[in-house]
Amino acid sequence: MTNNTYHNQTASATAHIKTECPDCYEKRSKSVCKSCGGNGIARFYYNAIKSADNLVTKEKRRRHLKEFANYLGLNYLQELATFFRIKGTDEDFVYLEERIIDFVVKELREKRRSANKTQAGYLSNLQRSYELNRDTARRIPWDIIRTEHLRHPVGLKSCEYNPYEHSKLKILYDNSNLQYKAILAVLVSGMRIGGLYENITFENRRKYPDRLHFLKIKDLKLSTAGFTSDDMRDFGLALPGYTDVYRMIIYADQVNAKTGRSEQYPCYCTPEAFSLINQMLAKRQREGELDAIDKKYRDLECWGYA
Ligand SMILES: [Zn+2]
Numbered sequence: 001m002t003n004n005t006y007h008n009q010t011a012s013a014t015a016h017i018k019t020e021c022p023d024c025y026e027k028r029s030k031s032v033c034k035s036c037g038g039n040g041i042a043r044f045y046y047n048a049i050k051s052a053d054n055l056v057t058k059e060k061r062r063r064h065l066k067e068f069a070n071y072l073g074l075n076y077l078q079e080l081a082t083f084f085r086i087k088g089t090d091e092d093f094v095y096l097e098e099r100i101i102d103f104v105v106k107e108l109r110e111k112r113r114s115a116n117k118t119q120a121g122y123l124s125n126l127q128r129s130y131e132l133n134r135d136t137a138r139r140i141p142w143d144i145i146r147t148e149h150l151r152h153p154v155g156l157k158s159c160e161y162n163p164y165e166h167s168k169l170k171i172l173y174d175n176s177n178l179q180y181k182a183i184l185a186v187l188v189s190g191m192r193i194g195g196l197y198e199n200i201t202f203e204n205r206r207k208y209p210d211r212l213h214f215l216k217i218k219d220l221k222l223s224t225a226g227f228t229s230d231d232m233r234d235f236g237l238a239l240p241g242y243t244d245v246y247r248m249i250i251y252a253d254q255v256n257a258k259t260g261r262s263e264q265y266p267c268y269c270t271p272e273a274f275s276l277i278n279q280m281l282a283k284r285q286r287e288g289e290l291d292a293i294d295k296k297y298r299d300l301e302c303w304g305y306a
Contacts, residue, residue: 014066019045022076035078042078048129064125071103081133093139100126100140101149109153116152123150182280185273186248195250195267215302219249220277223268243271277302 018025021036021043032038039046048065052058065077074083084096104123108114114122123146130136164172173184183196198213223245224232236242246269254263269277284290 014070017066018076044081045077047132061125113153119150178280182276185276189269191267219252220246223247245274
């Protein structure tokens with residue numbers, strides 16, 4: 001089972017857990033709500049995520065809190081701040097500590113057989129959330145829980161990666177049209193996948209204002225571009241049988257809006273990819289796609305539209 005399907009399953013299992021303020025949600029409060037200050041979000045949850053800069057961090061923390069709440073049988077994330085307050089004494093914090101240990105040991109390690117690293121991720125998010133809510137800070141011995149209770153499940157092998165084998169790549173390649181053959185060849189050259197085409201998430205658009213990144217035809221330069229005829233002759237003598245390749249400008253003209261630094265960098269393709277890209281572009285030109293758009297075509301997505 002991949003992580004992704006597992007996340008989908010836990011997402012549906014925790015879908016009933018509400019991030020809203022219970023008082024507002026159940027309309028118990030008439031005027032400005034004292035529990036949440038009127039924004040309608042559970043205060044515990046709001047404190048836990050408001051300072052997180054990264055959308056992925058936020059989503060992960062929300063998921064981990066929801067799963068912990070689900071394990072405890074709660075309905076609102078706000079209840080995470082109150083469920084353990086039974087006697088009003090220090091024993092309450094011992095109870096909270098025990099429930100956290102139960103979640104890590106019984107649920108994550110024994111039932112789900114999550115790896116040590118995954119358990120640590122959950123524990124960090126719980127710690128951060130409770131610490132950001134101040135009142136339980138230092139009441140829970142987080143480091144002791146970490147050293148005494150986080151263990152790799154017995155018999156679980158560490159993460160296995162299943163990269164495509166050559167034979168599988170060949171099946172993909174043999175069943176691809178020219179466009180996808182070129183894409184496969186470029187990826188085999190070692191370019192990161194985001195350089196081909198990337199949808200910029202809302203959160204990251206503070207850094208990268210464009211909605212999309214993609215390799216454009218004008219980002220393909222011959223690796224010998226700028227060579228004089230003398231250079232070419234010397235180059236041919238030094239490297240007989242050399243076939244030209246493309247120097248692809250990845251993230252061309254992209255500037256990181258936070259640091260002001262240019263993000264572009266060159267990446268070279270293999271001679272096979274060079275040939276396939278040329279065949280693909282020639283085919284698209286023959287079919288009129290490139291000419292119809294005239295010179296603007298150089299802004300076109302390199303891979304066209306499948
Ligand atoms: Zn409220």
